[in-house]
Amino acid sequence: MKRRELFQLTAAGMGLGIAGVPLHVLAQGKAGGVINAVVQPEPPGLMLGILQNAPTQMVAGNIYEGLVRVDEKLNPMPGLAQSWAMSSDGLTYTFKLQNGVKWHDGKPFSSADVVFSVDTFLRKTHARLRGNLGVIDSITAPDANTVVFKLKHTFGPFLGLFEVGSMPMVPKHIYEGAADFLNHPANSAPIGTGPFKFKEWVKGSYIHLTANESYREAGVPQVKDLYFHVIPDAASRAAAFESGKVDVVPGGAVEFFDVQRLSKLPGVSVTTKGHEFFAPHSWLWLNNRRKPFDNVKFRQAVMYALDREAMAKIAWHGYAKVATGPLNSAVKFHSNKVTHYARDLNKAKALLKESGYDGKPLRLLPMPYGESWMRLAEIIRQNLMQAGVKVEMVSTDVAGWNQRLNEWDYDMAVTYVFQYGDPALGVARNYISSQIAKGSPFNNVEGYSNPKVDALFDAGAKEIDPARRAAIYEEVQKLLVDEVPVAWLHEMQFPTLYRSSKVEGLINSGIGLNDGFARAKLK
Template sequence: MKRRNLIQMGAATAAGFTLAGVPLHLLAAGKKGGVINAVVQPEPPSLMVGITQNAPTQLVAGNIYEGLLRYDEKVNPLPGLATSWTSNKEGTVFTFKLKPGVTWHDGKPFTADDVVFSADVFLRKTHARLRANLASVESIKALDPLTVEFRLKYAFGPFLGIFEVGSMPMVPKHIYEGTDFATNPANATPIGTGPFKFKEWVKGSYIQLVANDKYHVKDVPMVDSVYFHIIPDAASRAAAFESGKIDVVPGGSVEYFDVQRLAKLPGAAVTTKGWEFFAPHAWMWINNRKAPMDNVKFRQAMMFAIDREAICKVAWQGFAKPATGPFNSNIKFYSTDVAKYPRNVETAKKLLAEAGYKGETLRLLPLPYGETWTRSAEILRQNLAQVGVKVEMVATDVAGWNQKLNEWDYDLAFTYVYQYGDPALGVARNYTSANIAKGSPFNNVEGYSNPKVDALFEAGGKEPDAEKRRAIYLEVQKILLDEVPVAWLYEINFPTLYRTKINNLVSSAIGLNDSLGTASIG
């Protein structure tokens, strides 16, 4: 991205725009005040998003804390706590200008020292994903109270994609410096700079946030309070929305066969916006370490055997679309110029014969996230049975699923991951050999290793030129689709149910995780 364009982006707030490019006049569509009642599922273990990054934590805490940047639906960076940013032509020095007059919820000023502390001290220790993304960063310096310089060891192509609130939340230096970050009492009463302040958490019942009346964007937030209700089962969550108790049901909180019915209620609507940055991508892990899964023809047979269209239509009720390979179509450098795997039973059988498959029974771990995932696994098992592959379903709870994948104790297993807008941020980790390590269900769990792929992913991350990156990642996609380390299934379009009385509910590529400040009740 050219230096000139970077500077221009920083002018968005001055041109009558607020969070994530939402025009200020649209915020006036609703009246000031009111309460939004939302669901959070499951109950988050913590609201300190710098330490805990699971989805429920990000949903709530992303409206308490903020990042330097936000992202639009095309995953382009927009102003957040930083109003502008520039880089040198080599892409190795980035300078961010911070918004003046920003304060923490306790009234202390937000400054460049907080940025340096957050990124270079706190998050390097507590945030594994960001720590990996900062491997290219040589130094982070406060040039003055409102200017921060990130100096890189080498160009890192997706560098401007690591600044959203879940990836690099700003935390208050004056509260955390010199403390044990994991046990600091402030973790229970989070203090950020965001549009909402933490008010109360009644365990097992609700979390309440209230408007930050000192927020740095005029007329934001529009509502007085947000309650995140903890409701233990999907049927009860659906009933709460149907009765009017709940205004917002985030994606995945009710079963998909209920979504269309609930969306037809008077004053109800559904949207799939707000997931563009995460780009949820589902596949079936194939344990490459053991026969018959170590044979590429067996893995290709899996791809030809699976009826992705049926899974998307039947199990996901249309809220998913077939994946074409390792890249979600929402992330940069996605291409369809690769090998295709339409369902073909005869081709699958032929490849199985060539692979020497002898009828071994394979263990399949469904993802224990509800009936939709169970139905998906049942359809896939039927697909494999139709080509002669014997499959035994192994039911687990979430902890058991984690443990088995952590220990590579599986043959086939369902999963989905976030891809974070760029292959260097959310794809490489699943296929590079350096990420073959027990203890995580989200790295290279399949055990795939190809030095050429390793080299291409490394080159793609370090290349600053977009067109050169495109060529590198096209080659990566072609190799992976030939070698099929996993069986790609579908892109998930998580549906959010909401009351039509709520305006501007989703205003960024991470959706509800940082958009509630722009929401209003009209």
């Protein structure tokens, strides 16, 4: 008997639910106002000001809020701020907050919470935001509903910092004066202002959120209870969705080869929307510090050797688009006016010869996120060997993958990163010299350094005129694509499966499920 069949038989026969939740709860429809979703993997915690990994953002993005939301075209929308204005010199931003907002414990939300969140809490806890906060000269609260940010210099993507995963608001009255934010007892029972309140977390089973009945928007949320289920393997997650026990499976939670079959089930839909702000981008880290990757001709040879079209079809079943360079096409200022590397084994072999490659075997570190990623790594290995590059696969678990990249202990490694809507927020970090530091698998891991690239990214961040920013980023894209610091693979398209016979309007922003459940409608 197949594992999927066994899973379905066991659940039905025993009268039990997945992840410890009774089937009568899982089966509730509109009357109960319940949505059952999968979270994969189980988040390490829900304090969004401290943890920013994807599972935490998906769950906690419905508990916490930012001052601004973003639509699918990356335009800012009101969040905890109802309006904002920029001074003519681009150095002052004034936010007017929504009226009557309360924390989940009933305390009022005010500008004092914003100042505390940004200037005290997040400066200490939010590694990705911390660098960008360096642009802020001061944050003040003239009154309870007004916050003023003064900048040291202009910063083009400033409004992109305010979505919930990048700058979540945390309650001053709970955390003020605490000696240790990272281990504060309130982290285990998060208090936000969002449309859902934390209710229960049964480790290894499910996280239960319930509607915030005092939420500021009338009729939001429509859903009474929201369960995020922890299901240990991809086949069981697919079976849970197929059998109707869960309503929503986020992108990447089932193997890509299962998506097409599941999307054809009655009353089921699939969408790739909701990742516009994140713009997931995959590539091969190439360790520029060591031979043969210190030679640009070798790195160009790698690009010509890769059959990225075949990878998109075989590994991702069409849910990927060949990348043209460092910017995902969903990111502002993406340019297609760059060198294009269609597969050409003759060019690859010629460049390998010119580079002086000695035939030494090179280590390839796959991304340990499931079978589809292993298939991708195997195609990469075959492509490179066809061009004459000897490759040894070095498989690890997630912890081992993180450790090797943190310590730069690799030759080539598969990865994907989020780009956060703007080159200054999510792209520059992977190529500028100041981000060469051990301890992160998502900064300048390849060790590439070019003063001209550093200067262009710096100029692009400080410029506020969109036309001038576009010209700057076009130049830096041309330069990077010619120098190939990494081997770009694909613009990832993570398909979300959902039971459209029950739920509609699930994706309603540029960050998808991370703040979408509140405005979803139950049929």
